Amino acid sequence: MAAKLVTRCSLLMQVLVFFLAVVPDAFALPLNRLKSLTVIEEVNRRGPYLGLITVIESEENAFFATGAFKPHKTHPFVDLSGRRFRVGKIHGEKVIYVRCGVGMVNAAAATQQILDLFDIKGIIHFGIAGNANDSLSIGDVIIPKQFAHTGIWDWVNLYSTTNLSDVVHLDIASYNVPKGEGTNLLGHIGHRNEEFYSELGKPNTAQPLFWAETSKHWLHLAANLENLNSTMNLSDVVHLDIASYNVPKGEGTNLLGHIGHRNAEFYSELGKPNTAQPLFWAETSKHWLHLAANLETSLSNGFPVIVFRGLSDLAGGQSGENAISKFGPLAALNTAKAVVQFIKTLQ
Known part of the structure; x- marks a missing residue:
């Protein structure tokens, strides 16, 4: 029984030492x-x-x-x-x-x-x-x-319909380079409020x-x-x-x-x-x-x-x-x- 008590006290001391060593660092940010x-x-x-x-x-x-x-x-x-x-x-x-x-x-x-x-x-x-x-x-x-702020864009598929509630529309497919050589597949961009x-x-x-x-x-x-x-x-x-x-x-x-x-x-x-x-x-x-x-x-x-x-x-x-x-x-x-x-x- 005494041996078990010593063992438990030893474990408790180890936990306490560990706690004292770790807790100050853990609480440094909240204290600041x-x-x-x-x-x-x-x-x-x-x-x-x-x-x-x-x-x-x-x-x-x-x-x-x-x-x-x-x-x-x-x-x-x-x-x-x-x-x-x-x-x-x-x-x-x-x-x-x-x-x-x-x-x-x-x-x-x-x-x-x-x-x-x-x-x-x-x-x-x-x-x-x-x-x-x-x-x-x-x-x-x-x-x-x-x-x-114009950073909220919807990029819409070429064959999809642009959202009518968008503030601005940009049809990228219309701006091919070189001009007139087919249709690109970038579709449309619509800017939302x-x-x-x-x-x-x-x-x-x-x-x-x-x-x-x-x-x-x-x-x-x-x-x-x-x-x-x-x-x-x-x-x-x-x-x-x-x-x-x-x-x-x-x-x-x-x-x-x-x-x-x-x-x-x-x-x-x-x-x-x-x-x-x-x-x-x-x-x-x-x-x-x-x-x-x-x-x-x-x-x-x-x-x-x-x-x-x-x-x-x-x-x-x-x-x-x-x-x-x-x-x-x-x-x-x-x-x-x-x-x-x-x-x-x-x-």
């Missing part, structure tokens, strides 16, 4: 999360805040390069789910900034996190993007009025959505930035030979010439609902793709949202190396300056 949530509770007592979101590191670097962001002395940041939410002020306005990371899942997840966890009164999304509008130039900053769930809508009931619009009252305030263009010190574009970026390629020379030592201008697409924006199509530029996710998540939760985009490249329309590697930092800095000025205007 608990600490972050405690800090968030303290931060929220000083709210509400403007939520600021960028996507990539170069946009974040440009934002901090303005020197406008002043970190909170006690809680300068909160780390949660691998992201760093930075707490501070810009021109006395309380803000929380986060870099969401590349991809629509990251964009939507980070936006939902900042809205759920912090005392937020609205979202400002900003960064760089491709441009397909000849009236705008590299380095310009725009504030689009509306966006369409988003299923949009909103705090302002009926629970568990989706509404069809094509155009997602940014908040009108913030757009109205942002319109005043055009009058402040000269005071924002937007960076210069050194030289860009637009004539070399013809589409289709090789068909003569366009008349746009080149940009040389000119100040980037601030553009706003406000009040032009029927005017084509620089680029809506998410397939063409990954930067606009993130934007659709941020925008719809903010609107779904019932928060005001506005978007600033600096034009960094021609969205694949150029020959040779993409201009984003050369002009991305400039476009990002111009955008950050415009955002800082807009926050100042909000006061």
